Amino acid sequence: xxxxxxxxxxxxxxxxxxxxxxxxxxxxxxxxxxxxxxxxxxxxxxxxxxxxxxxxxxxxxxxxxxxxxxxxxxxxxxxxxxxxxxxxxxxxxxxxxxxxxxxxxxxxxxxx
Amino acid sequence: xxxxxxxxxxxxxxxxxxxxxxxxxxxxxxxxxxxxxxxxxxxxxxxxxxxxxxxxxxxxxxxxxxxxxxxxxxxxxxxxxxxxxxxxxxxxxxxxxxxxxxxxxxxxxxxxxx
Numbered sequence: 731x732x733x734x735x736x737x738x739x740x741x742x743x744x745x746x747x748x749x750x751x752x753x754x755x756x757x758x759x760x761x762x763x764x765x766x767x768x769x770x771x772x773x774x775x776x777x778x779x780x781x782x783x784x785x786x787x788x789x790x791x792x793x794x795x796x797x798x799x800x801x802x803x804x805x806x807x808x809x810x811x812x813x814x815x816x817x818x819x820x821x822x823x824x825x826x827x828x829x830x831x832x833x834x835x836x837x838x839x840x841x842x
Numbered sequence: 843x844x845x846x847x848x849x850x851x852x853x854x855x856x857x858x859x860x861x862x863x864x865x866x867x868x869x870x871x872x873x874x875x876x877x878x879x880x881x882x883x884x885x886x887x888x889x890x891x892x893x894x895x896x897x898x899x900x901x902x903x904x905x906x907x908x909x910x911x912x913x914x915x916x917x918x919x920x921x922x923x924x925x926x927x928x929x930x931x932x933x934x935x936x937x938x939x940x941x942x943x944x945x946x947x948x949x950x951x952x953x954x955x956x
Contacts, residue, residue: 734884764944773846773932773947774885819884823943829875829898830943832884 732758734833736820742839743810751805751836753820758831760822763796763803768817768835777818778805810840845869846948848933854954855923863918863951865933873897874916875945876908877932885932891916920953928955 735754743749753763762781766774780787780796780803787794793806807814817837821830845868855861867874873892877885887900891910905921914935920927930952934945 766945766947771930771950771952773934773950774945776944776946779944821884821945829887829890829900830945831887832877834882834884 732756732831734758734820734822734831736818736833737836738834740837740839742841745811745840745842747810749807749810749814749838749840751818751820751838753803753805753833755801755822755833758801758822759824761824762822763794764821764823764830765792765794765803765805766819766821766832768819770817774819807838810838812840812842815839846933846935846946848931848948848951850951851949852952852954854956856956857923857925859923859955860919860921861923861953863920863931863933863953865916865918865935865948867914867916867933867935868946871935871937871946872914873936874910874914875934875936876916876918877934878902878927879930879932879950881929888918923955925955928953 733756764779765777768774780794791808795804817835819835821832823830847866849864875890876888879885889899890897894910907919909917930950932950934947
């Protein structure tokens with residue numbers, strides 16, 4: 731069955747460092763992969779999308795890579811700030827109005 | 843903030859009862875999806891509505907049902923509530939024409955079943 735794995739343990743890093751989160755998947759051929767941010771008690775907020783034929787995407791301090799051979803995406807936040815503390819979810823989809831399948835999320839805590 | 847709103851914010855029910863959750867989609871969006879998010883888990887797809895018809899369903903029993911109205915707002919109904927139905931219920935709107943299925947989520951309804 732389709733499976734999406736994200737680091738279940740929280741990631742604690744110091745302010746100013748680069749945070750790297752991992753998303754691995756099996757039994758899936760996604761057309762694209764998305765990353766969302768979720769704060770406690772709130773709905774997820776869309777951050778970035780990367781398509782299957784793209785290797786890397788950037789948006790301000792965020793960078794996403796997508797390796798369809800390894801079946802893995804890496805999500806980087808450079809120059810991290812305490813305001814970046816949240817849970818980050820990856821989601822895969824096949825496009826065309828179909829559902830998204832989410833991972834369990836990784837909690838990031840950026841400390842002063 | 844997205845333009846998606848949900849009501850109520852919180853709800854407490856007892857086992858066996860029925861519940862209706864409501865969602866107003868973002869302006870211009872014609873598709874609504876509902877997700878269930880248990881504590882510490884990612885959102886799980888319940889179903890999607892497009893043009894007032896169910897357009898895909900996840901692995902949820904028939905006691906989970908929905909409606910979409912002509913103004914694209916939506917309801918999620920759950921009958922015969924079970925303790926495991928306690929979760930954050932998220933509504934998300936999107937555009938079918940957007941082939942990337944980017945979801946714009948509301949703040950969610952926290953349902954507690956006692």
